[in-house]
Amino acid sequence: MSSQKASRKAKKKQGGKQRAQRATSNVFSMFDQSQIQEFKEAFTMIDANRDGFVDLDDLKDTYASLGTDPEETILQAFKVLDPDNKGVLHKDYLADMMQTQADRFSRDEVLQMFNISPIDAAGNLDYKSLCYIVTHGQEEEQA
Structure with missing residues (x-):
């Protein structure tokens, strides 16, 4: 039984490490530089007033520019x-x-x-x- 408990503890410890790695991973590491640049350009296009946030006015402006009411x-x-x-x-x-x-x-x-x-x-x-x-x-x- 003690070997089973040790095995469970080892699995929990290993699982904990995996969760910690996921929690600290950088989402941008999933994309190459050209894709990240496209995201930045899209954000800049939507952030019409250039304040760093996409708010209601920015969305209205975006809809208007697309011809969507x-x-x-x-x-x-x-x-x-x-x-x-x-x-x-x-x-x-x-x-x-x-x-x-x-x-x-x-x-x-x-x-x-x-x-x-x-x-x-x-x-x-x-x-x-x-x-x-x-x-x-x-x-x-x-x-």
Whole structure:
């Protein structure tokens, strides 16, 4: 038994070393210099204001330069869930789809979306208005 325990300890120790190596590895070592240069150029193209970060304005500028309307892109994604083209989706259905399909949203992310969403008394979310709010911002309520 003691030889089995020693063998397990050796495997754990070896496994630990492998994890440590993975944790400290440099992702860029997987690419050659020309590929890294292409990544840098692509980032520079997307970072339109040259601040070192890709933010919402940079993405809007990128979409515009590609001839893609971000509002229309988001609207088309919602229309996939609305085959009858009603322009609204029940919030429970939408929450379920967003938390269980593809790139899943967390409960907090869904609640954040609902906080800015126009939802009627029946629980229907007007996704066309939501697309406008996401791409143009929410109007401040005047007191």
